[in-house]
Amino acid sequence: MDELQELVERVLARDFAAVGRAISLVEDRRPRASERSERLLQLLRTSGRAAAGHCLGLTGPPGAGKSTLVSALARVARRRALSVGVLAVDPSSPRSGGALLGDRVRIEGDPDDELLYVRSMASGGDLGGLARAAGAAVEVLTAAYELVVVETVGVGQSETDVEHVSDTVVLVVQPASGDLLQFIKAGILEIPDVLVVNKLDLGPVATRAAAELRAALAATHPGRQASVPPVVLTSAATSDGVDELLDRCAEHRAQLAATGALEAERAARRRRWAYRLFRDWAGARGVQQLGGRAHAEARLALLLGEGRSAWGAASALAEQR
Ligand SMILES: Nc1nc2c(ncn2[C@@H]2O[C@H](COP(=O)(O)OP(=O)(O)O)[C@@H](O)[C@H]2O)c(=O)[nH]1
Ligand SMILES: [Mg+2]
Known part of the structure; x- marks a missing residue:
């Protein structure tokens, strides 16, 4: 088990210090932290908890x-x-x-x-x-x-x-x-x-x-x-x-x-969230270049479907442009 997997295990076990460390990691806005933060979120998501x-x-x-x-x-x-x-x-x-x-x-x-x-x-x-x-x-x-x-x-x-x-x-x-x-x-x-x-x-x-x-x-x-x-x-x-x-x-x-809306709502929220982050970076012009909001959101939905976080999907789309 690597360091992040271990951290995830401890977060799932509700270990106080581990939860604190995990949040600090995802809060860290320095570029070198983002890859680890992205992986941590992916591991947490695939845990299904x-x-x-x-x-x-x-x-x-x-x-x-x-x-x-x-x-x-x-x-x-x-x-x-x-x-x-x-x-x-x-x-x-x-x-x-x-x-x-x-x-x-x-x-x-x-x-x-x-x-x-x-x-x-x-x-x-x-x-x-x-x-x-x-x-x-x-x-x-x-x-x-x-x-x-x-x-x-x-x-x-x-x-x-x-x-x-x-x-x-x-x-x-x-x-x-x-x-x-x-x-x-x-x-x-x-x-x-x-x-x-x-x-x-x-x-x-x-x-x-x-x-x-x-x-x-x-x-x-x-x-x-x-x-x-x-x-x-x-x-x-x-x-x-x-x-x-x-x-x-x-x-x-x-x-x-x-009604099955819980998961659907969460997915829709993640998509809207990713869209906001993308628009923050790319601006209205960036959205336009992709053919408008609906197109941008559809692309983001695909990236999210691959297991990326909202932030990961937004930055991936910004790089794809
Ligand atoms: N009388 C009364 N005062 C309250 C109640 N809830 C909060 N307060 C007071 O309202 C003020 C603002 O509360 P706070 O929780 O900081 O509000 P927030 O800004 O919405 O987070 C504080 O002085 C609280 O003590 C309540 O149920 N009854
Ligand atoms: Mg308050």
Whole structure:
């Protein structure tokens, strides 16, 4: 067994240090690391372990309580004896140099708990690089842990979109923030699979916000009652509603699996992700040279079918041009 195979074995065995090393490897943007990183991802993918995993993407405006909710979700999931991996993606603003997420995920749990792994990732302003690294880190975590939770801001924005890495997208809002109205206007309510109004402990203002949200969803899904996503009220502070949130997310995953959509969605996501990375490098002209987006995506699908990662496929296509 070579060094990478050994690393993969240890990642699959949920060895803390190995998971950390694997993520560091796929985060490494130096060219000489990319071949090893690519092979690592391939080995993880062929292990087939990710098929059993579930990746939740939590998104929503700063201050809504995502980090606190991730912590509460991790606690509840651990109580259900699920192994949990957490990734907090922090797209530092290049202008202010500040971090949008501000804080780091604070997970209060047993520090000796080997089945709860938490990692945060900052971009330093390079969103394309962040997209690549976060996507790859999620692949590592999904191979290792039964439940993976990714926290990020910026739903509906380009490269950091959680919808490109998560099986289940959870939009978190807080009551009386005005965010809701903006989401409705921006058409963002089409994206999430589950919606959360957090800070239930604030009282009637929270239940009112949930009612408004349900009404808005019914309006944006006319004639499609069955596809209206559930709205869950939670208090990340007290853990109220967090069990229900986990149930709703598990139901969404079960639906995907039952219709065969889980694997198809993951493949489609990987293709879109590869396309984004390719377009980052090659630009609109590069896409045009290949005959447009559909053609570029078809070529990428072939490369992905050979077992390449999104990044590997995008760079291979960029070289083929
Ligand atoms: N009252 C109340 N405050 C909360 C709750 N969840 C989070 N907070 C507070 O809201 C603020 C933002 O929380 P944080 O998790 O950092 O939000 P994020 O920016 O979305 O990750 C913090 O002061 C939290 O303590 C909740 O359920 N109830
Ligand atoms: Mg946060």
